[in-house]
Amino acid sequence: MVAVEWLATLAATGAAALVGAAATDAWQSARAGFARLFGRGETGRQELAERRLDVVEAEIVEAAPDERDAVRQRHSAVWQTRLADLVEEHPELADELRALVADVTGQLPAGQRQWVQTNVARDHGTVFAVQGGDLHVTDRPPSPQE
Template sequence: MRMLAETLVALAAAGGTGVVQAAGTDAWPGFRQRVARLLGRGDAGREQAESERLDRTAGALDASADHEAEQTRIRQQAAWQTRFETLLESLDEAGREQVETELQALLAEYAPLGVTSAGLGGVAAGGDVNIRADGGIAAGAIHGGAHLGTPCTPDPSQG
């Protein structure tokens, strides 16, 4: 089996994240159809199977209890990353380039505003990040603007 280039692994990971983020949103029907078509590669039976798999993912994400939601998201994201990696690994160079282009276009079209990215071993977020350690050590690094400490007291004229 051929190893994927780092950029293709990152693209597959973005695809997995996209599936999880789109599930349950107004964008889901169109996104779901395009992902199923991409993974089906022109085979109606495979496309139908992928559509059903996508529906099961959306159902699992919707049905997960609050305390299980993050683990469910992680599992589903990893499963879809693997599906995209498997597809990319199975193709010749021309097919891989075509799928890469299609997946990039799909993700660009459905990407939420404020897209973020991180390198290997990094975490990027377009919103709040909470770091917690239950009986262990937690650490975080901020690259960019941040203010830590007690907030400034507002001027009385500000209310």
């Protein structure tokens, strides 16, 4: 069984790359890659994915500039669920999805690259996280003033 946090992170990253590519020069490559992933070698499934992906691009392109972020967020949520379901049912596709995300993200204009980080602390745990930098943590007992 796939760990929930890992699956959610991969699905969110995939959805962000997919929706971020819509209406950019990276779209055709992203569309082809995600349709192939969802098709899993079956023409009917791939064609269904292509039609769904065409809706994503059309709605983003047709949205008024002040509505595009909301449209992207809506599609991102839908595709995050679809990707999570796909990888949960077919965990062997996880590496292919990771490679596709890396490829698509690398093609995006700098302003449309998104980073997703999910950190979860449970059972009195502590999370120390950073993106794009260094983090130094020193374990010391709390002082009486704290």
